[in-house]
Amino acid sequence: MTMIGLEIHCQLTNLNSKLFCPCKANYREFEINENICPICMGLPGSLPRLNQEAVKKATIIAMALNCSTPEKIAFFRKNYFYPDSPKNFQTTQLNIYGDTSVGGKGSIMVGDKKIRITRIQLEEDPGRLIYEGSSSKNQITLVDYNRAGTPLVEIVTEPDFETPKEVRDFLNILSDILANLGVADPSLEGAMRADANVSIEGGKKVEIKNIGSFHDLEKAVHFEITRQESLHSRDIEIIQETRHWDDKRKITVSSRSKEEELDYRYFLEGDIPWIQMNDEIKKKLQSEMPESISSKKERYISKYKIPSQVADVLSSDKYYSDLFEESHTDSNAKEVANIITTDLMGLVDTREKREASKFTSTHLKELADSILSGKISRNSSKNALHEILKTGKDLSDVIKELDLGNVSNESELSGIVTQVISEESQAVEQAKSNPQTINYLVGKVMQKTKGKADPTLTLNLLKKQIGV
Amino acid sequence: MNLNISALDFVQEVKTGNISVEDFVAKTIERIQNVDDKLHAFLSVNEKSIDQARDIDKRIKSGDKVGDCFGMPISIKDNICIKDSKTTCASKMLENYVSPYDATVITKLKQQDAIFVGKVNMDEFAMGLTTEFSAYGPSKNPWNIEHVPGGSSGGSAVSVSAFECVASLGSDTGGSVRNPASFCSTVGYKPTYGLISRFGLISYANSIEQIGPLTRTVKDTAFMLNLISGLDPNDNTTIDNKNEDYLSGIEVGIEGKKIGIIKEMIGEGIDSEVLSATKDAISRLESLGATCEEISLDMVKYSVAAYYTITATEAGSNLARYDNLRYGYDFPLEGYEFNSYISKARKKFGPEVTRRMIIGGFVPSAGHAGKYFLKALKVKSKLTNEVNEAFKRVDLLVSPTVPVLPFKLGEKIDDPISLFLVDINTVTANLTGKPAISIPFAYSNGLPIGIQLMADSSQDKLLLQAAYALEQTVTLPEVPI
Numbered sequence: 022m023t024m025i026g027l028e029i030h031c032q033l034t035n036l037n038s039k040l041f042c043p044c045k046a047n048y049r050e051f052e053i054n055e056n057i058c059p060i061c062m063g064l065p066g067s068l069p070r071l072n073q074e075a076v077k078k079a080t081i082i083a084m085a086l087n088c089s090t091p092e093k094i095a096f097f098r099k100n101y102f103y104p105d106s107p108k109n110f111q112t113t114q115l116n117i118y119g120d121t122s123v124g125g126k127g128s129i130m131v132g133d134k135k136i137r138i139t140r141i142q143l144e145e146d147p148g149r150l151i152y153e154g155s156s157s158k159n160q161i162t163l164v165d166y167n168r169a170g171t172p173l174v175e176i177v178t179e180p181d182f183e184t185p186k187e188v189r190d191f192l193n194i195l196s197d198i199l200a201n202l203g204v205a206d207p208s209l210e211g212a213m214r215a216d217a218n219v220s221i222e223g224g225k226k227v228e229i230k231n232i233g234s235f236h237d238l239e240k241a242v243h244f245e246i247t248r249q250e251s252l253h254s255r256d257i258e259i260i261q262e263t264r265h266w267d268d269k270r271k272i273t274v275s276s277r278s279k280e281e282e283l284d285y286r287y288f289l290e291g292d293i294p295w296i297q298m299n300d301e302i303k304k305k306l307q308s309e310m311p312e313s314i315s316s317k318k319e320r321y322i323s324k325y326k327i328p329s330q331v332a333d334v335l336s337s338d339k340y341y342s343d344l345f346e347e348s349h350t351d352s353n354a355k356e357v358a359n360i361i362t363t364d365l366m367g368l369v370d371t372r373e374k375r376e377a378s379k380f381t382s383t384h385l386k387e388l389a390d391s392i393l394s395g396k397i398s399r400n401s402s403k404n405a406l407h408e409i410l411k412t413g414k415d416l417s418d419v420i421k422e423l424d425l426g427n428v429s430n431e432s433e434l435s436g437i438v439t440q441v442i443s444e445e446s447q448a449v450e451q452a453k454s455n456p457q458t459i460n461y462l463v464g465k466v467m468q469k470t471k472g473k474a475d476p477t478l479t480l481n482l483l484k485k486q487i488g489v
Numbered sequence: 490m491n492l493n494i495s496a497l498d499f500v501q502e503v504k505t506g507n508i509s510v511e512d513f514v515a516k517t518i519e520r521i522q523n524v525d526d527k528l529h530a531f532l533s534v535n536e537k538s539i540d541q542a543r544d545i546d547k548r549i550k551s552g553d554k555v556g557d558c559f560g561m562p563i564s565i566k567d568n569i570c571i572k573d574s575k576t577t578c579a580s581k582m583l584e585n586y587v588s589p590y591d592a593t594v595i596t597k598l599k600q601q602d603a604i605f606v607g608k609v610n611m612d613e614f615a616m617g618l619t620t621e622f623s624a625y626g627p628s629k630n631p632w633n634i635e636h637v638p639g640g641s642s643g644g645s646a647v648s649v650s651a652f653e654c655v656a657s658l659g660s661d662t663g664g665s666v667r668n669p670a671s672f673c674s675t676v677g678y679k680p681t682y683g684l685i686s687r688f689g690l691i692s693y694a695n696s697i698e699q700i701g702p703l704t705r706t707v708k709d710t711a712f713m714l715n716l717i718s719g720l721d722p723n724d725n726t727t728i729d730n731k732n733e734d735y736l737s738g739i740e741v742g743i744e745g746k747k748i749g750i751i752k753e754m755i756g757e758g759i760d761s762e763v764l765s766a767t768k769d770a771i772s773r774l775e776s777l778g779a780t781c782e783e784i785s786l787d788m789v790k791y792s793v794a795a796y797y798t799i800t801a802t803e804a805g806s807n808l809a810r811y812d813n814l815r816y817g818y819d820f821p822l823e824g825y826e827f828n829s830y831i832s833k834a835r836k837k838f839g840p841e842v843t844r845r846m847i848i849g850g851f852v853p854s855a856g857h858a859g860k861y862f863l864k865a866l867k868v869k870s871k872l873t874n875e876v877n878e879a880f881k882r883v884d885l886l887v888s889p890t891v892p893v894l895p896f897k898l899g900e901k902i903d904d905p906i907s908l909f910l911v912d913i914n915t916v917t918a919n920l921t922g923k924p925a926i927s928i929p930f931a932y933s934n935g936l937p938i939g940i941q942l943m944a945d946s947s948q949d950k951l952l953l954q955a956a957y958a959l960e961q962t963v964t965l966p967e968v969p970i
Binding site (some may be wrong): 059062063064065066067068069070071098100102103104107108109110162164284286287288289291292293294 | 568569570576578583586588589590592687688689690691692695696697722723724725726802803805806809810812814815816827828831850853854855858862
């Protein structure tokens with residue numbers, strides 16, 4: 022049986038400051054080595070100054086992943102030399118001497134399958150290495166410490182996955198959960214990273230590191246399973262090792278470094294006193310947690326009669342569900358959901374598009390209300406949506422400028438209806454005997470008005486003039 | 490002008506206009522120039538001291554608000570960061586290191602208009618108890634320059650003892666303030682863990698060390714403590730002392746207090762002169778109205794072993810950052826791969842630091858931690874329980890600060906084990922987080938003997954009251970330099 026386990030690292034990108042100093046957690050907007058201070062640079066004499074908010078956010082993640090949370094939280098030092106680590110130790114958590122990391126055993130459902138979480142820990146991200154030079158001979162390594170000390174949550178799973186697809190599904194669900202909690206924006210470059218452990222029946226565990234994206238993770242796992250199966254079929258022993266994902270060649274390569282042999286000499290970080298997490302604090306955090314994705318979905322279905330699949334899409338993406346929450350009323354909810362999942366989705370499917378979009382919940386509300394009141398047809402609403410995304414103009418202005426308003430003037434529409442009836446005598450006869458076919462005539466009216474005819478009014482006028 | 494003056498007297502004299510800060514500081518600098526060739530307390534002298542003193546005089550004259558130190562010249566151990574000043578830890582590794590920020594204690598003292606006359610010598614990275622492990626050469630004991638001044642805050646003790654400053658800040662990881670205070674006949678204080686912020690103190694063994702003042706009198710220590718103690722957002726381990734005033738009520742005496750005499754600290758290996766001085770101290774405490782009884786702390790016999798195991802482990806981690814990549818000394822990186830570069834760069838560490846790095850790499854390592862590091866932590870926790878139990882029965886504990894008289898330079902430098910054992914009476918306060926003080930008490934052949942008092946956590950005020958009471962029974966001879 023194939024067994025795959027994951028170690029996911031997620032930056033708490035929504036925090037203001039780093040884990041142990043006042044530098045910005047959002048290091049991405051800085052020039053190289055501009056987001057640093059004596060603490061995150063590990064200068065002599067500096068001490069960590071714990072960001073309490075990070076502990077809260079990490080605990081919320083643990084709660085959302087159904088993990089146990091300890092009464093006391095402690096930090097440990099993981100000692101190793103590496104140029105991206107200013108102190109040459111990483112401040113992290115460890116459960117060897119009792120469960121003191123932010124989260125213990127938990128689980129989440131991926132479809133019908135339960136994926137067990139081993140533990141969740143809060144730690145600091147190291148700096149970033151930049152390699153320059155063409156060949157290994159003249160290669161130089163530069164270090165950017167802007168990222169050093171960014172709060173990072175590590176989520177370790179049990180080896181419960183059997184296929185790369187399950188891995189991918191899990192990661193999608195996990196990033197939706199993290200986004201929904203408001204603790205992180207997983208779409209930010211480098212905000213979420215993962216390592217995988219892969220083993221097949223009869224083989225040893227192989228760890229794959231250095232995987233840049235979730236997309237590549239799925240590929241790497243797939244490659245690794247194939248590689249191991251191929252070895253196994255030729256009776257070649259699968260050894261326990263660490264392999265790196267070679268992004269260019271899309272294969273895993275054995276790491277020559279002796280990482281397995283490293284002894285991290287873990288011990289308690291004395292500079293950060295134990296943090297008490299009593300029931301009162303936990304209850305308060307629980308009450309502050311945003312509504313879960315599954316609860317949102319249920320509410321959308323039961324309260325607004327939104328179809329299950331639509332509710333699924335709407336609830337799992339925080340961007341969409343926030344838009345929905347801000348713009349819907351009891352009467353327009355279904356229409357709002359419709360606009361989001363059929364028209365808007367394709368237009369704002371990436372982070373860049375979302376950032377560039379000038380479309381707001383106010384626009385969405387007006388759009389839905391206007392469709393419902395017959396001011397604009399569904400067809401025209403799509404054109405309006407495009408224009409608003411680009412310009413951010415008011416819906417009423419867009420309707421005027423692009424002449425998208427419905428023809429709801431009865432006498433004007435009545436003339437067009439009369440014209441259609443005279444042109445389509447055969448269809449009119451049909452409609453008389455079979456009222457269902459009257460929709461064909463509605464369509465003709467729409468054609469003549471370029472989709473702007475008020476559909477309800479059109480139908481009424483047709484019925485009246487034909488006499489059905 | 491008399492440089493042999495307490496901090497409180499200095500402040501009084503300046504306030505009343507009897508002395509000008511400029512004169513006093515100039516005399517102090519002159520004194521440093523005259524005696525420090527022999528004593529080598531200072532690693533660097535602040536050239537702006539006199540200008541700063543002149544400025545304070547001006548402000549006093551024009552009636553501006555002046556901080557509580559009134560320009561008092563203070564020396565600072567070279568492991569405490571002062572902005573834009575060299576902070577070397579007496580190591581070649583940090584030979585050119587200039588700190589870009591102030592330690593919290595420095596910020597506080599600057600606000601009170603202290604003048605930092607210079608940075609003082611120490612054992613490299615505070616590892617040692619003689620200053621012989623300074624990369625810049627040892628300091629000498631002003632009472633007899635053939636003898637060690639104690640350490641690691643040797644420069645601090647020498648500078649206070651030889652009137653090269655009025656007070657000093659050192660750091661105490663296993664006795665590094667109290668040991669040189671005892672050897673040089675000054676007061677040396679190790680507060681309750683967390684009472685003074687360590688932000689800006691270069692870590693050696695961060696879970697047990699504290700910054701502490703070295704002064705001429707117990708009252709001066711209380712005065713310094715008032716200025717530098719308290720909660721600091723930059724050090725999460727600091728405790729809230731509610732702005733305690735350690736000077737007020739310091740003269741209340743120790744009538745009715747119970748004092749425990751630690752049996753394990755007056756037994757085997759103690760010099761006879763030190764023993765008789767300790768007995769003398771006990772009888773004086775009794776005559777002051779305290780009752781003394783002998784108590785046993787069984788774990789003390791393992792304390793030095795535990796201390797060196799824990800400190801080596803923490804040092805191994807705390808000193809890992811000195812890879813010379815981000816700061817350090819001039820040694821170009823080109824042509825090296827990371828691991829070979831750092832192992833070469835780190836050769837600048839001296840022999841004692843290297844020894845402890847090696848121990849620190851071994852005792853917490855996989856397969857050995859259970860035998861060494863974890864066992865040491867057990868000793869620490871058992872010792873703490875024992876001491877806590879003791880403080881249910883007594884208010885204070887008494888012992889000699891160091892079981893031996895100041896020894897000669899070079900006498901023990903090649904015998905690390907016998908050197909380690911000199912720490913036997915001081916490490917308990919660090920391992921248990923309790924406050925402890927050493928006060929000058931007696932002399933043997935012109936060499937000082939200090940007495941140590943220890944109190945329960947956060948009983949710093951009580952400790953200072955007892956130390957003050959005992960201090961009043963002692964008359965000090967003049968330092969012979």
